[in-house]
Amino acid sequence: MDLLQVKDLSKRFATVHALKGVSFTIRRGAVVGLIGPNGAGKTTLLKCILRLVRYEQGAIFLNRQPLAGRKAMAAMISYIPEQPVYYEELTVEENLSLYGMLAGIPRPEFAEKKQMLVDHLDLAEHLKKLPDQLSKGNKQKMMIAMAFLKRFQLMLADEPFSGLDPVMIRRLKDLFLGVKKENKTVLLSTHLLDLAQTICDEYIILNHGTILAAGDREAILRAAGASAKAECSLEEAYLMLLERGEGS
């Protein structure tokens, strides 16, 4: 069953046409990689879904319903932003508590989830610290913990692996795979193609605001014209698609 449907989405910033009639569908329980070079329109697309950016044309449907009020949208979508955003005057634990309370998570559920995430992401020793005392990677872990604290149907993750060490990348990957088992959906923007191959069921390749290819690995290879050499990697297919610069 489809969870997210984006139809003919267009967005222009002054002289830059960030999205040009983007359309795709994501089924429930899928982990979808949103891949593209810098400035391709990935963050803009995520922000359009979050209603942080007004779009001129197109429509977004969640559970086959048009995206309605902000409250309803925020209840269904969780978001890991590209840059860590936190109250620098509150400790890590206080930031997590505040976010949990605002997200309306009941206290027992919050305590259980927090403990699980703190253990999984090795945040226990940092709970009483102010975020500015943490390294970039640990700040990113705090943002990941916040996003996973929330109840959601769709998670939008903008470069979530940025700043993480290999162990933490592995653990975050486990978290995404766990989400998938719960039949929840992830739209994951990343540049790490090797990693994306191990998590994602499907991919959306975006460049200059246009979708170059979308679908599972085989569909991407076909779109790249790589059917004859199906052993080629996603990265090779991606580079071929970019070079050809064709729309899907």
Added chain:
Amino acid sequence: MSILALLFKAQLRGYRKLLKKGWPLVGALLVFILLVADGARMVTGQVLSSACLPLIYGVVFLFIAGRRILFLKYPPFYFSLPGLYFFLTTPVNHRLVLAGKILLSYLPLLLLSFGWSILARPAPAGLPDGAGLFFTLVAVANISWLLYNAAANRLLLRKILIFLAIMFMLFIKTPGFVWALIAAGSYGWALYSADGINWSKFENHCRVAYLTRKYLLAGNWGGLEALAYEYAQPPAASFFAARVYATGRWAFPSGQTLLISRYPLLGWVMFLGQSALSIFLMGKGGYLSVFGGSLLLVLGFVAPFALPVQKLKQKMGQGLFPAGDFPDFLTGMLIIPTVVAWVLLTVVVFCVSSGFNPIGAIAAAFFPAVILSYLAVVKGMSGPALSGWFVSGALLFALLFSLLCSAFWGEAFAVLLFFIPYLGLTCRWMRGIYEG
């Protein structure tokens, strides 16, 4: 702990940090407010009759409404960046949060309007004026918020029509309760249309405001520079830069001229305003007024003239090696500010002291001009922190100036007594920085 308690805790810790890191700025602001308040009481109590008050209100409204409605690209209030993120990605009632935030943004308007009105006419007589002024400012702020989020089509036309309507209402002396109705209506409209807020634009502006405050408090000049680079418009091609190629010691004043020529117009308006107010305060006489006036003069003058030194220091940190040695640098950086300060201070001497003929005034203004320029260089070298430089510099300048107002020989004595040791100490320190 509840949501409000955590938010309050964050605010409290933020203010504590502000006081800890930015106390010179807060102190200077308080002194400035006290001096302006004192000046306003003197103007309204002694020079102007109460018949002039509507005229003053009119000018203030014209300025505020013009700036808010016609020219302002920024919102009338800001969320902190984490506040915005926490509130936009969780299912909290955003109308309720917005309602509270807009109400909180009225607090400075409340203080401004009642403060000014009570200064102009002591309470309780000033209170109705204060209420009227408050509701007018609130209405203008609400309308500017609605225009900020409005669609781009025919926006300028709408802005002009609204501005003219406000001006007309002021002209016919619309009573306060009508402004209160407009304020309440526009507040309700702002909440009703909360789903139409241009979040991407607002988030962008909140981000700049939040990071600027954060970097300023941390004295993070690199962060500010990166922020300015990210958001500033590229500088216009300079007539000067295309034609002048100066080397050696002349590279310093030519680079300085280029940077000063790009200083924003609003900055020059502030500079002139501060200079005029400082002349007025010094004219009142007395050590406190001379000190206050000097403080303003120093603050106004160093802002544009310290900038080239700050930029050079920053570039040196990034690997630039200027061709000249330290005396070249110091003299090169002093030439242009000294000429400007000399002209400015000659006017000041004329206005505040009757003991000089024209030639005497020009001569008497020379030493303070050099000192003022030197303070700008010291400020440029000391970076964005205000610290002890500000107080010591202003004190030095106030002492010099109070002596200058009385006698030329007194000034020469003060130069020997105060400036030469200050010069010796700071020169040594600046040479250390310059030569790495």
